Amino acid sequence: MTKTALITGVTGQDGAYLAKLLLDKGYKVYGLLARRSSDTLWRLRELGILEKLQFVEGDLVDATSVIRAVCQSRPDEIYNLGAQSFVGTSWNQPVVTGMVDGLGVTHMLEAIRQFSPEARFYQASTSEMFGLIQAEHQDENTPFYPRSPYGVAKLYGHWITVNYRESFGLHASSGILFNHESPLRGIEFVTRKVTDAAARIKLGKQQELRLGNIDAKRDWGFAGDYVEAMWLMLQQERADDYVIATGVTTSVREMCRIAFSHLDLNYEDYLVIDPQLFRPAEVDVLLGNPAKAHDKLGWKPRTNLVQLMQQMVDADMRRLTLAKE
């Protein structure tokens, strides 16, 4: 029997890759689509899946629209990927971030509890919940200490998911995903900002690379690998929480070197440190331990950072060469 999935945040990086994965598995896929003035569909076009998706109009902050989306699509599986996902913006829009990334999750869980209690639910939680370093590496038992309004809102989303699982027996799982990137990454995130800059500098379209704290370290994986883990979580008999990461951490500085050297460039020749790009509070180091996902889900990352950066730089070179600017 054909399974049906509802994805919030379907136009984002993870939403696009997950929609493709589910379509390839034969799912009927609905996306919750908020009205926006700018074009948000480019990723779905790039993956060639725009015409294969069904859309329901709605927004996570509007509980009535979330209920309507659940009732209309009657999903077997719901993936809640919709969020204000840029950490930097969360200091300028803390309330919107709290409403979408925090209360939006409750809207979704309430819709499931009341109208579709058999549906399985995936919550997009994040390594930003760990924040201030309290352990050499982070796993499902590491205490949380978020360092941004984004991290705080996501922590609420995480705990309300756990709470609805424990209170009402919902099949609700939370994936604590560390940074995950791809050629479909938004330009505001540091990896894509760097690969786009490297390509522009190579083509003579840009002169410098302007960054904030390049000593921060992140555990970066490939988004295409990470959406498989989301799906695997919802195929388990019991809902649970899982850390999804590579187990390798790299500084922003070293990530720049990898990206620029792929085009035979030295990033240091172009780097400008801009104090305005530093965050009011920083997460210095993230390093995940994905052992539980490996043991219980049979999940392992397939792409390392060098392969990932090369793939992203190549995609940006292609885009810029084709663009008529």
Ligand code: GDR
């Ligand atoms: P992050 O990703 O905040 O970890 O959250 P981001 O790529 O924005 O920042 C990573 C690190 O790079 C430092 N940095 C810069 N970051 C940006 N964006 N722009 C810069 O110019 C710059 N210079 C240095 C940052 O300070 C930070 O330390 C991502 C998001 O996808 C979240 O939604 C997700 O939950 C987590 O990953 C896991």
